[in-house]
Amino acid sequence: MEYRKIKDEDKEGDVIPSDVEGLQSKSLSGTVAAFGGSSREQNKWKRKTIVTIALTILTSSQAILIVWSKRAGKYEYSVTTANFLVEALKCAFSLAALSRIWSNDGITDDNRLSTTWDEVSVYPIPAALYLIKNLLQYYIFAYVDAPGYQILKNLNIISTGVLYRIILKRKLSEIQWAAFILLGAGCTTAQLNPSSDHVLQTPFHGWMMAIVMALLSGFAGVYTEAIIKKRPSRNINVQNFWLYIFGMGFNAIAIIIQDFDAVANKGFFHGYSLITALMILNHALSGIAVSMVMKYADNIVKVYSTSVAMLLTAVVSVFLFGFHLSLAFFLGSIVVSVSVYMHSIGKIQR
Amino acid sequence: MEYRKIKDEDKEGDVIPSDVEGLQSKSLSGTVAAFGGSSREQNKWKRKTIVTIALTILTSSQAILIVWSKRAGKYEYSVTTANFLVEALKCAFSLAALSRIWSNDGITDDNRLSTTWDEVSVYPIPAALYLIKNLLQYYIFAYVDAPGYQILKNLNIISTGVLYRIILKRKLSEIQWAAFILLGAGCTTAQLNPSSDHVLQTPFHGWMMAIVMALLSGFAGVYTEAIIKKRPSRNINVQNFWLYIFGMGFNAIAIIIQDFDAVANKGFFHGYSLITALMILNHALSGIAVSMVMKYADNIVKVYSTSVAMLLTAVVSVFLFGFHLSLAFFLGSIVVSVSVYMHSIGKIQR
Numbered sequence: 001m002e003y004r005k006i007k008d009e010d011k012e013g014d015v016i017p018s019d020v021e022g023l024q025s026k027s028l029s030g031t032v033a034a035f036g037g038s039s040r041e042q043n044k045w046k047r048k049t050i051v052t053i054a055l056t057i058l059t060s061s062q063a064i065l066i067v068w069s070k071r072a073g074k075y076e077y078s079v080t081t082a083n084f085l086v087e088a089l090k091c092a093f094s095l096a097a098l099s100r101i102w103s104n105d106g107i108t109d110d111n112r113l114s115t116t117w118d119e120v121s122v123y124p125i126p127a128a129l130y131l132i133k134n135l136l137q138y139y140i141f142a143y144v145d146a147p148g149y150q151i152l153k154n155l156n157i158i159s160t161g162v163l164y165r166i167i168l169k170r171k172l173s174e175i176q177w178a179a180f181i182l183l184g185a186g187c188t189t190a191q192l193n194p195s196s197d198h199v200l201q202t203p204f205h206g207w208m209m210a211i212v213m214a215l216l217s218g219f220a221g222v223y224t225e226a227i228i229k230k231r232p233s234r235n236i237n238v239q240n241f242w243l244y245i246f247g248m249g250f251n252a253i254a255i256i257i258q259d260f261d262a263v264a265n266k267g268f269f270h271g272y273s274l275i276t277a278l279m280i281l282n283h284a285l286s287g288i289a290v291s292m293v294m295k296y297a298d299n300i301v302k303v304y305s306t307s308v309a310m311l312l313t314a315v316v317s318v319f320l321f322g323f324h325l326s327l328a329f330f331l332g333s334i335v336v337s338v339s340v341y342m343h344s345i346g347k348i349q350r
Numbered sequence: 351m352e353y354r355k356i357k358d359e360d361k362e363g364d365v366i367p368s369d370v371e372g373l374q375s376k377s378l379s380g381t382v383a384a385f386g387g388s389s390r391e392q393n394k395w396k397r398k399t400i401v402t403i404a405l406t407i408l409t410s411s412q413a414i415l416i417v418w419s420k421r422a423g424k425y426e427y428s429v430t431t432a433n434f435l436v437e438a439l440k441c442a443f444s445l446a447a448l449s450r451i452w453s454n455d456g457i458t459d460d461n462r463l464s465t466t467w468d469e470v471s472v473y474p475i476p477a478a479l480y481l482i483k484n485l486l487q488y489y490i491f492a493y494v495d496a497p498g499y500q501i502l503k504n505l506n507i508i509s510t511g512v513l514y515r516i517i518l519k520r521k522l523s524e525i526q527w528a529a530f531i532l533l534g535a536g537c538t539t540a541q542l543n544p545s546s547d548h549v550l551q552t553p554f555h556g557w558m559m560a561i562v563m564a565l566l567s568g569f570a571g572v573y574t575e576a577i578i579k580k581r582p583s584r585n586i587n588v589q590n591f592w593l594y595i596f597g598m599g600f601n602a603i604a605i606i607i608q609d610f611d612a613v614a615n616k617g618f619f620h621g622y623s624l625i626t627a628l629m630i631l632n633h634a635l636s637g638i639a640v641s642m643v644m645k646y647a648d649n650i651v652k653v654y655s656t657s658v659a660m661l662l663t664a665v666v667s668v669f670l671f672g673f674h675l676s677l678a679f680f681l682g683s684i685v686v687s688v689s690v691y692m693h694s695i696g697k698i699q700r
Contacts, residue, residue, distance in 0.1 A: 175525070178688050178692060182532070182685060182688050185684045185688075186685075189682075196677050197676050197677050200677055327542065327549060327550055332539075334531065334532075335532060335535050335536075335539075338528050338535075342525070342528060342692075
C-alpha cells in the first residue's frame with residue numbers, strides 16, 4: 001500500500017526528469033522556493049515527506065513484527081534465506097514498477113535497464129559492506145549482550161553524520177550538528193534500562209568492533225546515497241534493480257557461508273510461517289523506502305526517520321503488547337523531539 | 351575568598367553607578383558592545399562571568415559538604431537554626447561590605463541603608479515564599495521518596511523559565527527555549543537510577559504538590575530578580591541586607607513552628623560540628639552569589655549555573671567518595687552541554 005503511494009509519486013517525477021536534479025541543487029543551496037516554480041518545489045517537498053513518512057511507518061511496523069514473531073516463538077527459519085528473499089522481492093518490485101513506466105512512457109535513456117560498466121561497478125560496494133557488517137554482528141556478541149548491542153548501535157547515528165559530512169561533503173549547520181548529537185543521546189536515553197550500565201564494562205575489543213560496525217553501516221548508507229545521487233535523472237527503479245541484484249548475490253554467499261547445511265537438509269523454506277512472510281514483505285518495502293529517501297532526501301533524514309520509528313514502536317507496543325514506558329523513555333523522547341525541531345530550525349537559518 | 355573577589359568587582363560597579371542600568375538595557379536589546387565603550391562592556395561581562403563561576407563552585411561544594419556530613423553521620427542539628435544562622439551571616443557579610451564601601455566612597459543615595467516603605471515593602475515576599483516552600487517540603491515526602499523528589503525538583507527549571515517570561519517579560523529566543531527544555535530533560539536524565547521509574551507512580555496529589563513547589567520556588571527567584579533589578583543603581587549590599595533581614599525573621603518563625611522544643615531543651619547549637627559550620631558558611635556565600643547573579647545576570651544564568659554544579663558535584667564525588675557514574679549520567683551531561691551551547695548560540699542570533 002505504502003509502496004503504491006510512493007510509486008505514484010515516482011511516476012510524477014518521471015514526467016519531468018530534470019526535477020530531481022533541481023531538487024538536489026536547491027536543497028544544497030538551502031533556498032527552497034526562492035524563485036518561481038513553487039508548485040514544482042511543492043511536489044518535491046510532498047514526495048520527500050511521503051517517502052519519509054513511509055519509511056518511518058515501515059520501520060516501526062518492522063520492529064513490531066519482530067517482537068510479534070518472537071512472542072509467537074517463531075524464529076526458527078534461517079535468517080540468511082529470509083534476507084535473500086527480501087532482496088529478490090525488492091528486485092521484483094523494481095521490475096514491476098519499471099515495466100509499468102516502460103508501457104506508459106516508453107524506454108528512455110533514464111529508465112532503460114541496460115547500463116555501462118562505469119555505472120554498475122560501484123553498486124556491489126554497499127551490499128558487500130552490509131554483508132561484512134552482518135557477519136561481524138555474530139562476533140560482537142562475544143563482548144556485549146543483546147541489550148548492550150542495542151545501545152551501542154546508536155553509534156551509527158554519529159558515524160552517519162560524520163561520514164555524510166566527509167564523503168558527501170554536505171554541510172550541516174552548527175545547530176544541526178548539535179541536533180544530531182542530541183538525537184544520538186536521546187535515542188540512547190530512551191533505550192536505557194536498569195541493566196544498561198553493563199555496557200560501560202564493555203572491553204576495549206568490544207568498543208572497537210562496535211565502532212567499526214557503526215562506520216561500516218554509516219559508510220554503506222552514505223555510499224548508497226552517493227551512488228543514487230550521482231545520476232539524479234536516472235530512474236530510481238533502475239538504480240534499485242542494480243543495488244538489489246548485487247544484494248541477492250551477496251546474500252546467496254551468506255547462505256552458503258552460514259546456513260548451507262540447514263538449507264541442504266531441511267530445505268530453503270524450513271520454519272517459514274505467515275509472520276515470516278509478512279516480515280519479508282515489510283523488509284522489502286522498507287528497503288525500497290530507504291532507497292527513495294536516499295534519492296529524494298538524504299541519510300540524515302533516514303536517521304531521523306528510523307529514530308522516530310524507534311520511539312513510535314515503543315508507544316505502539318504499549319497498546320499491542322502491554323509494554324511499560326520508563327521515565328528514561330519519556331526523557332529520551334523529549335530530547336529526540338527537540339532534536340527534530342532544531343534540525344528543521346537549523347536548516348532555515350543556514 | 352570567592353566573596354572577596356565578588357566584592358572587589360562590586361566596588362568597581364559603585365564607582366560608575368549608571369553601569370548596571372546600562373547593562374540591563376543593553377542585555378535586553380541584545381546588542382552587546384555594538385557602539386563605543388567596549389572596556390565597560392568587558393567589565394560587565396567579567397563581573398557576570400565571575401559571579402556565575404562563583405555560584406557554580408559554591409553550589410557544587412555545597413552538595414559535596416552535604417554528602418560529607420551525611421557520611422560522617424553528623425546530621426542531628428536542627429536545620430531551622432542552621433538556616434537562621436545562614437541568613438544572619440549573609441546580613442553580617444553585607445554590612446561588612448557596606449562599611450568598607452562607606453569608608454571608601456562616603457555615604458550616597460545608592461549605598462545608604464535607610465530606605466522608604468515603598469522600596470522595602472516587597473523584600474519580605476521572596477523570604478515568605480521560600481518559607482512556605484520549605485514547609486511544604488515536609489509534606490511531599492508522604493507522596494514521593496527522596497530520590498523521587500530529586501527528580502521532581504527539576505520541574506523548577508521549567509517553572510523558572512515560564513515565570514521569567516511571564517513576570518519579567520524577558521524574551522528567550524526559540525532556540526533558548528529549546529535549550530531550556532533540554533536542560534530540564536538532561537538534568538533529570540543525569541539523575542536517573544534504576545529505581546527512578548517509581549516517580550511515575552506518584553499520585554495526583556504528589557504531582558500537584560511538586561508543581562506548586564516548583565512554581566513557588568520559581569516565583570521566589572524571579573521575584574527576587576525583579577526587586578533587585580528594579581533599582582539598578584542601588585548598591586547590591588543594601589538590597590541584600592534588606593532581603594536577608596526578612597530572611598532572618600521568617601527563619602525565626604520556622605524555628606518556633608518546627609524546632610521550638612528541641613532548641614528549648616537541647617540548646618540552639620545542639621549537634622553542631624565543624625562540618626555544620628562549614629556548611630553554614632558555604633550556604634551564606636552561595637546565597638550572596640545568587641543575589642549577585644540576579645543583579646548582574648539573571649535567573650536563567652542561575653539555573654544553568656546550578657545545573658552545571660550538579661554535574662560537577664557528581665564528577666568530583668567520583669574522586670572524593672568513589673561514586674560510580676552511570677550511562678544515564680553521561681547521556682544527561684551531553685544533553686546539558688548541548689543545552690549550554692544552544693543557550694549561548696541563541697543569544698547571538700536573537
